[in-house]
Amino acid sequence: MSAPSREFDVEAIRADFPILSRMLDPDTPMIYLDGGATSQRPRQVLDAEVAYLTHDHAAVKRGAHRMAGAATDAYEDARERVADFLGAPSPDEVVFTKSATEALNLIAHSLGIGDGSTPERLRVREGDEILVTEMEHHANLVPWQELARRTGATVRWIPMAEDFTLDDSELGSLVTERTKVIAFTHQSNVLGTVNPVERLVEAARSVGALTVLDAAQSAPHMPVDVSTLGVDLVALSGHKMLGPTGIGVLWGRYELLEQMPPFLTGGSMIEIVHMDHSTYAEPPARFEAGTPPISQAVGLAAACDYLDALGMEAVAAHEQALTQQALTGLAGIDGVRIIGPAASPQRTGAVSFDVAGRHPHDVGQVLDSLGLQVRVGHHCAWPLHRRFGLHGTTRASFSVHTTAAEVDALVAGVAHTVDFFGSFS
Amino acid sequence: MSAPSREFDVEAIRADFPILSRMLDPDTPMIYLDGGATSQRPRQVLDAEVAYLTHDHAAVKRGAHRMAGAATDAYEDARERVADFLGAPSPDEVVFTKSATEALNLIAHSLGIGDGSTPERLRVREGDEILVTEMEHHANLVPWQELARRTGATVRWIPMAEDFTLDDSELGSLVTERTKVIAFTHQSNVLGTVNPVERLVEAARSVGALTVLDAAQSAPHMPVDVSTLGVDLVALSGHKMLGPTGIGVLWGRYELLEQMPPFLTGGSMIEIVHMDHSTYAEPPARFEAGTPPISQAVGLAAACDYLDALGMEAVAAHEQALTQQALTGLAGIDGVRIIGPAASPQRTGAVSFDVAGRHPHDVGQVLDSLGLQVRVGHHCAWPLHRRFGLHGTTRASFSVHTTAAEVDALVAGVAHTVDFFGSFS
């Protein structure tokens, strides 16, 4: 068991998360190892939202009165805060959506509905190709399938290698002049694999394809700096990075956003509306139809503050240490197989595994009886599981508040699970 | 000044809204008359959300662990609560979206992307017509324009009569065999006009067209019972009915939802996912891709509880009285013209007006200096304003916490505004 870093005071962090004191049974404390599905919120995030709502709430961008001014300031300050967190050159590159899923849908829809005034680069059409990977979350796969269905384009994918990383040996033939988009996850929500962003960006650039990065599982766990990643568009979720549900982020290079047709339409995204036609505002407003998730933006900004105060490098180091501890511990249990690149030191956040002969649902049930809240199933990455002949896996995921003792409890719990089922004749 | 109804204890209600004690200047209390843009939240709603987040939060529908069970229960109970609030026969007819705007976009997109397996009734195609009204909020206009653009259908509209109600004299020729959809607002967010739902539903039925009701401005102010309204699909916003931002509702008849293609795609809305194709879950899951607004659903359910405890009939009566008080008071000021059906006793919620020779922005600024938070501009209903030769109006909108004294202050404030600008040589 590796001790948490000296600067990273996990006990102090835990005190910020009210939910962590929950008991599941009178003698079973809750051990939350499902931050990969959704994170818990520190008091600072809850308080920021409540403070906004009890002091400054009003509709944004639409009012001349002072409350509207206060609300608009809160909302736009949150945009600046998120831009800063992501290293974005301008807050105008940050679009608030309801989730990473909506951000990815926004991109996929926008690329399918352009007209003569839209640059070819931003129009996916019949015969074009969209390249994804075999490890994608459904959120970064199904919207592309639907785009392909609507336009006559084709979805191709970079397959998995046996070692749970991408098999990019055929990348040269997968990326062609027909490739319009390469969409891939930064870090797999199942495997923990961190993808080679630079190599994929280079391949995309060589044919003028757009790159779309699903950062839902990296932004909460490691520094994500859009100014150096080289990708064109990035999606992420508020609720996976200590922020509220109901908010996500699309980051995009301004010169692209500026040319992309709107997705959702309605109030606040228009320039002029007539009964028979309308024109649209500049980004980010163009992509934020209707009343946005205002208090949620404020909460997300507070989450960025919280994470930045810890330091994303430190967060990554903390979670890498826990990940290595879990990998080592679990690998020592008979019948347990790690599904993911066990040797990768970069990986953070999640460890998935298979218990021979045991359905993950049954594994999860036994772990739950011990207070261990882990996720079981295909984790919205069904093709990935199918590729490895699995119906599902059990996944433990780590957060800023996870302790080495909790990881020990996980390892002991899995050992107990194996024994438990072994005990039946 | 009419006294508030005996049963309806406004002072007790006000005590539930922490933000109402805000001062704008040391001697200027905030008078919030912009509930039409977004409502404030009672403590009960804030508390419900925080209680959920500090006790039960986890990802919904995806986990086998007990926290996921608690969260799923909270989320699905909220769906039942909202179904009940709307008189929906089944919670499966309630889809959580991010806003009324998204709900309307969902409908408009879904109707445009069907294929051979979709019933003709649910496919808008070239040559088809979509009928809206000239008083629509942009949220119930622009998505239809975009659907028309994508499909080759045409948007037509029921024009306004001089008395600020719909001119349905030509309804017979506007509704034709080509009409696939009639989309209209229940109550105008500018005029307060309540539309003749029954007549429009009848017209739609006579040609087999779908009816889409924008209830964003009725659900907060009067009973809305989908089991008796006769419409097919309804959209509304959480944040306008004392609930959180970041959540809206689409209600639809199950037999329609069941046949409508999905809009947003990704996790939790699928049945089976392969790399090259996917199949989709039944409603409501089919329309809820990704992690939904969980705590916001809990907050919205608490808002339904709050409103139902007051009783929507009582809420309507309270706001109708305030509306009549405002109409009478404002009509007595020289140079002030009511934009809306002054004589309609049904109307609730909002009173818009024009001050001769004064831009609404200037009117709003003076009112703001008095603490009166009213909205100015076109209120996302630009065509409606253009129809009446207006660049904008000033709108005061009322909520459960609005007092007769506040309406008096509004009337006095508008009189003061007229004097103020009259004082310049």
Place this chain on the structure above:
Amino acid sequence: MSTHLSALYTELVIEHDKRPLHAGLREPFGAEVHHVNPTCGDEITLRLQLSADGAERIEDVSYDAVGCAMSRAAASIMADLLIGRTVTEVEPVRAHFEEAMGSRGRVEGDEDLIGDGIALLGAAKFPARVKCVLMPWKAYQAALVETRALGA
């Protein structure tokens, strides 16, 4: 070990999971259905064969189930309850089982009706598991509808 857990994973459940009754896909059959639980990826393929005499006697239920112990045990127990009886006879069994499973533990379960199915009721307190246990029954119902439609 928690009491919940021992209520779920009884010897009987584990026994049905390990050595499921009537498992495998057989001929003849009137209809075959394939059901999936999208949340966990569990699948069942189920074939139903009714008597040709109009009495709707269930001559065979054969199946291939991929899933957790609870869902596999549920399929095994269900097949054993169904085979040899008429659709009308088993309807109260199905209805009672579904009611008890959906009751979060409030409905006790009548062993005379649902036999070994009693062993599955421990799952009633776990909403996520209720679906697992009911999936074979949903598949049976769908196969019944289809068999009737094909026969008509």
Place this chain on the structure above:
Amino acid sequence: MSTHLSALYTELVIEHDKRPLHAGLREPFGAEVHHVNPTCGDEITLRLQLSADGAERIEDVSYDAVGCAMSRAAASIMADLLIGRTVTEVEPVRAHFEEAMGSRGRVEGDEDLIGDGIALLGAAKFPARVKCVLMPWKAYQAALVETRALGA
């Protein structure tokens, strides 16, 4: 009446609103632009005429502005500041005015540079009004870009 209000609606602003200088659309012009503030529906059509000698002297700024008192006064004051000077000369005026307006009241404003524009700075504390006041200037900038493009 609040002091904020008297800082916004000075006699000078109301005077410019009532009797705007250089208002109306005139010929000749090098470019015409139309700007809209989508939040409030305010509109300005603005025409710019530069000297043909390469010195980029602003020979005329004519406009039709629909909007609140602040925005109409801003157009009036701007036109008066621009007409007769070169683009280069007015650039520091524009830049300073924009900076002061965006400063939320932190930058005081240099009357020598922006003249009557000083009267508009009361709006700097009202973010919703800053756009109103800057809209004519944005229109001028766009017209300048267009004039140059058409001339090139």
